[in-house]
Amino acid sequence: MKIQEVDARAIFAKYGLPVPSSRLVKNAEDARKAAEEIGCPVVVKAQVLVGGRGKAGGVKLAATCDEAAVKAKAILGMDIKGITVEKVLIARAVDISEEFYVGMVIDRRSRKPLMMVSPAGGIDIEEVARTSPEKILKVVIDPAFGIMQFQLRRMTSALSADKEIAKKVGGILASLYRAFMAVDASLAEINPLVVTPTGEIWAIDAKIVIDDSSLYRQKDAAGLRDESAEERGEVEAREAGLSFVKLDGSIGCIVNGAGLAMATMDMIKHFGGEPANFLDIGGSSSPDKVIAAIKIILRDRNVKTILINIFGGITRCDDVALGLIEAKKQLGLDIPLVVRLTGTNEDRAREILKGTALIPAATMEEGVKRAIKAAS
Amino acid sequence: MSILVDEKTRVIVQGITGRDGAFHTSQMIAYGTKVVGGVTPGKGGQKTADGVSIFDTMAEAVAETAANTSVVYVPAAFATDAICEAADAGVKLVVCITEGVPVLDTVRVLPYLRERGARLIGPNCPGIISPGKCKVGIMPGAIHMRGAIGVVSRSGTLTYEVVDHLTKSGFGQSSCLGIGGDPIVGTNILDALELFAHDDETDCVVLIGEIGGSDEEEAAAVIAKGYPKKVAAFIAGQAAPPGKRMGHAGAIVTGGTGTAAEKIAAFRAVGVDVAAIPSEIVDLVKHLVPSRGAKGARRGA
Numbered sequence: 001m002k003i004q005e006v007d008a009r010a011i012f013a014k015y016g017l018p019v020p021s022s023r024l025v026k027n028a029e030d031a032r033k034a035a036e037e038i039g040c041p042v043v044v045k046a047q048v049l050v051g052g053r054g055k056a057g058g059v060k061l062a063a064t065c066d067e068a069a070v071k072a073k074a075i076l077g078m079d080i081k082g083i084t085v086e087k088v089l090i091a092r093a094v095d096i097s098e099e100f101y102v103g104m105v106i107d108r109r110s111r112k113p114l115m116m117v118s119p120a121g122g123i124d125i126e127e128v129a130r131t132s133p134e135k136i137l138k139v140v141i142d143p144a145f146g147i148m149q150f151q152l153r154r155m156t157s158a159l160s161a162d163k164e165i166a167k168k169v170g171g172i173l174a175s176l177y178r179a180f181m182a183v184d185a186s187l188a189e190i191n192p193l194v195v196t197p198t199g200e201i202w203a204i205d206a207k208i209v210i211d212d213s214s215l216y217r218q219k220d221a222a223g224l225r226d227e228s229a230e231e232r233g234e235v236e237a238r239e240a241g242l243s244f245v246k247l248d249g250s251i252g253c254i255v256n257g258a259g260l261a262m263a264t265m266d267m268i269k270h271f272g273g274e275p276a277n278f279l280d281i282g283g284s285s286s287p288d289k290v291i292a293a294i295k296i297i298l299r300d301r302n303v304k305t306i307l308i309n310i311f312g313g314i315t316r317c318d319d320v321a322l323g324l325i326e327a328k329k330q331l332g333l334d335i336p337l338v339v340r341l342t343g344t345n346e347d348r349a350r351e352i353l354k355g356t357a358l359i360p361a362a363t364m365e366e367g368v369k370r371a372i373k374a375a376s
Numbered sequence: 377m378s379i380l381v382d383e384k385t386r387v388i389v390q391g392i393t394g395r396d397g398a399f400h401t402s403q404m405i406a407y408g409t410k411v412v413g414g415v416t417p418g419k420g421g422q423k424t425a426d427g428v429s430i431f432d433t434m435a436e437a438v439a440e441t442a443a444n445t446s447v448v449y450v451p452a453a454f455a456t457d458a459i460c461e462a463a464d465a466g467v468k469l470v471v472c473i474t475e476g477v478p479v480l481d482t483v484r485v486l487p488y489l490r491e492r493g494a495r496l497i498g499p500n501c502p503g504i505i506s507p508g509k510c511k512v513g514i515m516p517g518a519i520h521m522r523g524a525i526g527v528v529s530r531s532g533t534l535t536y537e538v539v540d541h542l543t544k545s546g547f548g549q550s551s552c553l554g555i556g557g558d559p560i561v562g563t564n565i566l567d568a569l570e571l572f573a574h575d576d577e578t579d580c581v582v583l584i585g586e587i588g589g590s591d592e593e594e595a596a597a598v599i600a601k602g603y604p605k606k607v608a609a610f611i612a613g614q615a616a617p618p619g620k621r622m623g624h625a626g627a628i629v630t631g632g633t634g635t636a637a638e639k640i641a642a643f644r645a646v647g648v649d650v651a652a653i654p655s656e657i658v659d660l661v662k663h664l665v666p667s668r669g670a671k672g673a674r675r676g677a
Contacts, residue, residue, distance in 0.1 A: 051619075106479055108589045108626075111486055111560050126633075143484055184478055186559070213625065214478040216453055243623040247615070258557055258623025259531020259586055262612035266636075267653050269615045278616070280623040283514075311533045311540070313502070313516045314396075343516055343536070364537060365655060 001210045002049045003224045006089050008188075008206035015179035017172055017190070017203050022091035031072030034090035035065040041093040043204075044071040046078065046085040049226060056080045061093060086228060094202050099192035100159050101125050101136075102173065104180045110140045113180065115147070115173065117155045121192035147177040160195070168201050169193070183221055184214030233277075233296045240292035242281055249274025250375045252297035252306035254290065256281050256315040264309045267364065273372035276303045283314040290323025294331060305336045307371035309364055312343025321349035324358065336374040340367035378506035379526070379551040379571040379578075380469055380495070381445065385510045388434065388443040388467070389414040390450055390458045392424060396473070397449035400514050402426055404447075407517040409510045412441035415458075434458075434465035445469040447503065447512050452476035455499060459485050463494040471512050472498035472562075479625070482560045489562065496562025500625070502532040502554035513554065515539075523548015524577060525661060526605070528568035529584035530557055530591075530624065534612055537654050538584060545658045550577040557586075557624025565591040566598060573604050580606040580665045582657055583648075587613030588627045588634045596642040608660035609643050610651045611636045 006024045013019045023034035024047065035042045046058030053059060058080050062068035068090060078085045099121035107114035118136045120128045128135055137158045139151045152173055156166035172193065180188045187209040194202050215222045227235045237244030243258065247265070251273050255261035258280045265275040277297060281289050290308075297303055310320050320341060327333065340361040341349045353360065359374065361367030387404070391397040392414025405411050405426050413429050420432030431437035434446065446462040448455055448470065455474040462470045470489065477499040489496050497504055503513015508522035519536055521543040529535040535554055542549065553568050555561050565583065572578045585592040592611065599607055614636040616622050618629040629635050640650045649664075651657045 106483060106560060108559055108564075108591070109594070112483055113480075142487075143480070144487065181480065184480055186479060211479050211625075213452060213476045214480070217478070243621075245617065245620045245622060247617065255533075257531060257533030258627060259529070259534030259584070259612050260537055262586060262616060262622050262627070263534050263537070263610075263654055265615040266612060270653055275615055278620075278622055311536045313533060313536055314514055315533075342540070343519075363655075365653065 001212050001215065001221070001225055003208050003210060003221070004047045004049065004226055005045065005206050006047055007224045008208040011179055011183055011208060012190070012203055012206050015182065016175045017179070018201055019203050019206065020092040020094055022089050024087055024089055025072065026087055027076065028069040028073040031088065031090055032065050032069040035062065035068035038090060038092045040064050040068065042068050043091045043093045044068060044075055045089040045091060046075050046080060047087040047089055048080050048083045048085055050081045050083060053080050058085060091204070094194060094200070094204060095196045096194045097197045098160070098195040100169070101128070101191045102176060102193045103187070103189040103191065104176060104185070105187050107140060113141045113143060113177070115139045115141060115155065115177065117159055117173070119159050125191060141177065143181065147174055164199060165195055165201065172201065172203070183208065184211045184218050185209060186211045233299055236292070236296050237279070240289060242279060242289060242293055242296070244296060245278040246300065247275050247277050248302070249276045250302050250304040251371050252276045252300070252303040254279050254281060254293045254297070254306060254308045256283070256310050256312070260309065260311060264307065264364065264368070267368045268307070268372065271368055271372055273368070273375060276300055281315070287319055287323030287326055290320055291327045291330060294327045294333070298331065303335065305338060305371050305374040307367055308337060308339045308341070309367055310341045310343070312341065312346060315343070316345045317341040317343060317349035318345040318352060321352040325352060325356065328356070338367050338371040338374060340364055377550070377575045377577045378509060379553065379575050380497070381504050381506050381510040381512050381551070383509050385445050385512065386410050386412045386441060386443045387512055388412065388437045388441065388446045388462070389428070390434070390446055390448045390462065392416055392428065392430060393419055394449055398424065400449065401428060403517070404511055407511040409512060412443050413437045434461045434467070438465040438467060443467060445471070445512060448472040448474055450474060456481040456485055459496060460488050463489045463492040468494050470494055470496050471501070471503045472496060473501060473503060473514055474498070475500040477558070479558065479560050482558065482562070486562060497553065498556040498561060500558045501556030501561070502535065504551060504553045506551045507549050515552070515554070519543055520552065521548035523550065524579040524665065525549045526572040526575065526578035526581045527552040527584070528565055528572070528581065529554050530565070530586050530626070531584060531612065534654065535584055538582065538610065538657050541655050541658050542582070542661065545662070547658065547661055550575060557626055559589065559626040565595050569595055569598060569603065578605055580608065580661055582661065583607060583609045585609065585611045585639055586624070586627050587616050587622065587629050587636050588624070590634065592639040593642040596646045596648065599648060600646040606664040607648045608651065608657055608664060609648055610654060610657055611639045
């Protein structure tokens with residue numbers, strides 16, 4: 001789960017990272033007041049959960065309080081990658097003489113937390129990784145020991161030759177590690193961590209992604225979910241226990257299992273169609289889940305047909321069939337449904353669906369081809 | 377042979393009285409798996425409907441039954457404890473079916489298991505089956521057939537889809553291992569390749585990968601150095617948009633890496649054919665081990 005910069009800054013501050021003071025505002029007048037309280041110059045930053053907001057014009061420097069109001073007004077309501085900016089952060093601006101990148105992820109290869117630092121901060125770290133990977137130092141951290149002194153020394157000496165700065169940065173890296181572990185993050189990033197001409201150090205941006213699986217115990221973080229930044233269907237799907245991602249095509253998909261759901265989308269493309277979504281109804285799927293899935297898919301006006309592709313293991317085909325019958329009744333479906341049901345209780349499902357207008361398919365390929373035909 | 381589970385596997389089910397645990401215990405027994413006990417704290421001394429003895433702790437269960445394997449169906453909040461309890465009790469293979477285990481918990485349990493000489497499969501996985509011998513997990517047993525194809529996959533139902541095609545075409549399987557869809561798993565694709573490399577019964581490995589991470593690219597590098605078995609692959613997620621998690625916690629393209637296109641290119645560069653659609657796996661396997669369809673059928677029983 002991605003959280004907003006304002007929330008990530010609060011978490012960083014709680015763990016002792018140096019974060020310049022800031023206020024979250026929703027209109028130009030409040031932006032002016034915030035700038036007055038904080039003291040100019042300030043940075044006005046769009047709070048949206050997408051990357052590249054700086055390039056999109058969503059981050060502006062304001063030298064005066066009036067300018068802060070003007071810039072806030074320009075950014076509020078702006079569309080950044082399909083998301084309307086509803087809130088901006090007014091943050092104290094600091095002078096920059098050096099910019100570092102500091103980040104943490106869980107490394108799949110070592111199966112441990114990994115800290116990455118680079119003296120080439122302030123720009124897209126993926127770009128640095130592509131063009132000059134030697135500028136990124138990666139350190140695997142053993143959670144049994146935590147971040148060790150020698151590791152801190154290695155990283156800080158890679159960032160700065162100045163002993164005072166290195167010492168301060170070391171403390172910041174240790175705090176970042178503590179914050180990462182404490183909130184069950186899957187990513188925590190400061191880009192950039194800046195050094196001012198007078199030798200102060202500030203984390204002027206903050207990004208945290210929290211592991212969805214930890215939300216049951218990260219109660220504070222669970223409240224930070226920003227649904228305004230999500231597609232409506234994705235929010236509803238999560239509430240219904242489904243996994244859904246909207247795409248742009250015309251063939252809706254309902255599949256059990258993430259891998260099979262991806263393979264279904266791939267196959268639709270392979271045979272010349274366009275999938276409208278990724279949707280995994282999960283393992284033990286009740287008829288209710290099927291109904292919820294169809295409702296979510298039907299909200300998309302581009303959808304001309306729905307393909308149901310089930311390989312029943314835990315999922316029982318008869319449950320899915322009952323859900324389809326019920327959905328047809330409740331929703332007055334007028335678009336074709338192509339149904340492929342294989343596995344547990346498939347015979348019973350076939351009985352249930354006999355005599356309905358559903359288009360049966362014996363295999364995944366047949367189902368995909370029929371759905372493409374029905375959508376064209 | 378086969379890998380990790382066979383006739384000698386003696387299984388304890390952790391969370392045996394839960395809905396999923398109870399259902400799949402029956403299914404495993406029906407398949408022929410030796411389920412020698414179950415654990416549900418507080419229900420020790422009772423028996424399940426299948427007549428399986430229930431214990432309060434793994435230590436007791438292992439002491440009483442000489443179990444060597446456990447399968448975990450307990451809810452995510454308790455899964456870490458269950459996995460460690462199994463390893464502490466001396467079980468050497470722990471299969472965690474549970475979905476939604478915090479990633480940092482998996483990170484923390486792996487060294488604990490390694491110290492005790494135990495292996496983890498999963499979490500968030502369908503488990504492992506050696507057809508005709510033993511099934512530890514939730515896959516439908518009936519679609520499998522004993523034979524010479526080793527299957528390793530990050531997915532559940534997609535694996536069933538591929539296995540179904542293999543079986544219907546006469547290609548039985550030595551073992552099918554679902555490693556799980558989480559970013560960090562106890563046994564990854566590289567570990568599986570290593571296991572299949574040393575398995576006499578396996579002639580050809582079918583590798584089912586998906587977007588996210590770099591397991592597949594690393595597998596390609598291992599194969600390039602000389603791998604003793606034939607390999608065919610399928611990669612799911614070519615149509616997946618970047619930055620979106622596709623169901624599995626580990627299935628996400630980040631910063632332009634972990635794409636299906638990169639993985640497919642990595643395999644093709646080292647001479648591993650990649651199927652465009654799941655059924656095409658059969659054609660690739662036929663080409664790699666032409667005699668196996670018949671031989672697999674002979675071995676199958």
